[in-house]
Amino acid sequence: MKQTHIIVGTAGHVDHGKTRLTMALTGIDTDRLPEEKRRGLTIVPGFTYVDLQSGRRLGLIDVPGHEQFIKNMLSGVAGIDMALLVVAADEGIMPQTIEHLNILSLLGITKGVVAITKSDLVEEEWLELIVEDVSKLLAESGLRGAPIIAVSAQTGFQVEELKGLLDQQAAEVQERSSLGLCRIPVDRVFNKSGFGIVITGTLWSGSIRRGQLLELLPGKMEYSVRGIQVHGQQVDEALAGQRTALNLKGAKTEKIKPGCWLATPKLLQETNRVDVKLTLLKDAKSIPRYMKVRVFHGMSEVLGRVRLLDREVLEAGENCLCQLELYNSLTPIRGDRMILRSSSSLETIAGAVVLDVHPPKYKSSNPQTMKTLQTKAQWDSKQNFLLGLENAGTLLSIKEMAEIVQLSLEETKQKVETLLQAKQLKAVEVAGAVQYYSVASDAKWQNDIMFTLQNYHQSHPLQKGMPCPELRQGRLKKLALKQLNALLGTYAQARLLKILPEGLIAKQDFAISLTPTQHLELTAIVSAYEKNPFAPPDWEELLGSLNISLTKSQEYLGWLFDNKKLETIGKVLFAYETFRRAEQILRNKYPREFTIAQARDLWGTSRKYAQVLLDAMDEAGLTKRNKESRIFIAREVLL
Helix, strand or coil: CCCCEEEEEEECCCCCCHHHHHHHHHCCCCCCCHHHHHHCCCCCCEEEEEECCCCCEEEEEECCCCHHHHHHHHHHHCCCCEEEEEEECCCCCCHHHHHHHHHHHHCCCCCEEEEEECHHHCCHHHHHHHHHHHHHHHCCCCCCCCCEEECECCCCECHHHHHHHHHHHHCCCCCCCCCCCCEEECCEEEEECCCEEEEEEECCECEEECCCEEEEECCCEEEEEEEEEECCEEECEEECCCEEEEEEECCCHHHCCCCCEEECCCCCCCEEEEEEEEEECCCCCCEECCCEEEEEECCEEEEEEEEECCCCEECCCCEEEEEEEEEEEECCCCCCEEEEEECCCCCEEEEEEEEECCCCCCCCCCCHHHHHHHHHHCCCHHHHHHHHHHHHCCCECHHHHHHHHCCCHHHHHHHHHHHHHCCCEEEEEECCEEEEEEHHHHHHHHHHHHHHHHHHHHHCCCCCCEEHHHHCCHHHHHCCHHHHHHHHHHHHHCCCEEECCCCEEEECCCCCCCCHHHHHHHHHHHHHHHHCCCCCCCHHHHHHHCCCCHHHHHHHHHHHHHCCCEEEECCEEEECCHHHHHHHHHHHHCCCEECHHHHHHHHCCCHHHHHHHHHHHHHCCCEEEECCEEEECCCCCCC
16 A cells, blocks of 8 residues: 655643653654653654554654743644644643644644543543533634544553544645655754764655755755665655655754755745735734744744734734744745744744745835735745746746746746746747746836836937947846847847847837937037048037037037047047048158158148047058158058
């Protein structure tokens, strides 16, 4: 029969018999610490397993019941699939019974069994009352309808029947997928003689094989898997849902501590802000805006605050969409569950489902804020995939997409094909490789580019177009220049814009059109430079003499250069044909050799401008120095 990999967590008040019942089910005492033995209570979670008649092997986590160790209890149940709630018959429902049940509900645990322990210590009538009380309590929890069974770890009464009920419930649990990317929260770290560093944890997703590289977070250091054990047995591969021990090899193993995560490289990203759906327990106090809380995720605990966005107070029993701002980073993914406890009284108050791990900081006054959150709350996996691409703000390869959306390469390829067919994704070739972007991103970029070009044309009406690098502003900043060029090529094909030979970008319908005033002023400027071409006027002085504002300087210069009316030679402005005329005049008079004084007099200019023109001829390879004179080295007249 097929063996499944399901983790069961015990829950219940201190001294209600969780550890004794675990021993009765498995034959193993999970209290391993001397302090636990001395005090007779569980302090840290204990781990074992139980084999069932169906062939299933259930990983069993025995968690502390004392309120002092509730944080240890939270780390124990973080990765469970179903629960074994324990209530002692002689005491009935107690404070930690309720708190543990609340935590299970907030974590989304809906499958489990309730064991009424120590049933041999009470009368049958009393036992019936306890069962009735427990049934009422379950009715308002995630475990509503869960089977209840009276047992005795001392006598073995109905322990086998309890195993049968656990088997039945396990059959209804949806197994975690062993496909795709893996992540495992570290709950124990120790050095084993002859092996080195060993960590243990529950594999939340994917699979891990020997030799595989894993990334540690926080810290982003890589380790290779030297060996794997599942329930004390050496294996080549661990699968999602299994309690796993990994022997790791890598530098700085002292950085690995309980609360860290090991995952497929680049799967997880640290964040200090998450969008969540928050549910406040019905018996909790109301939460004011910006309330400080303790946030539990996996084995990690950080301080943070609740940032309510659509109200000043969240009342008991209500839920809302909001943000959690974290004082230290966590590494969740969408769909993960978090537990919130008050920062002062240390009571469990709420649970949160992660909607987005890298959201912006919203303005609560913006009416679009809640619409955005409501949209996120309704996303399916396809929308979540597209959101990851949009948040990246750039074009992405398949590999880059896989890292961002936290899927395997194969899963990412399948999503891409589906979204391309549905016309929700676009592809473009960038430097010989295909990159992808969402239709929504494309619309935003297109809008930004057209808006920027329109503004540029209005403020620079005499410029043929905008330099491409200047387009990279706002949302377009995340695009590399080669990506922007590829994107602009698609817009040019769609005739939304045109790419000019000079690398300038303009709207498709844009054309320079001079006003009467501009025509007169530009004609006057050209005439002034052509009137005495070898002794040109000073630019600023000329504008002043023509009563042309200096604010038009760059705009007019751009037009004059583009239309070949003026050009710069050695940082001096000349009429466009001046250089060619100067060379022709000089060659006609002195076809072989001449001095600077001869050139100056021939052109009717000063030594200053003669020097500029002759230096330009030297650079162009037309002339070269010969002691105190120059000679022509080319016979062709510059055309």
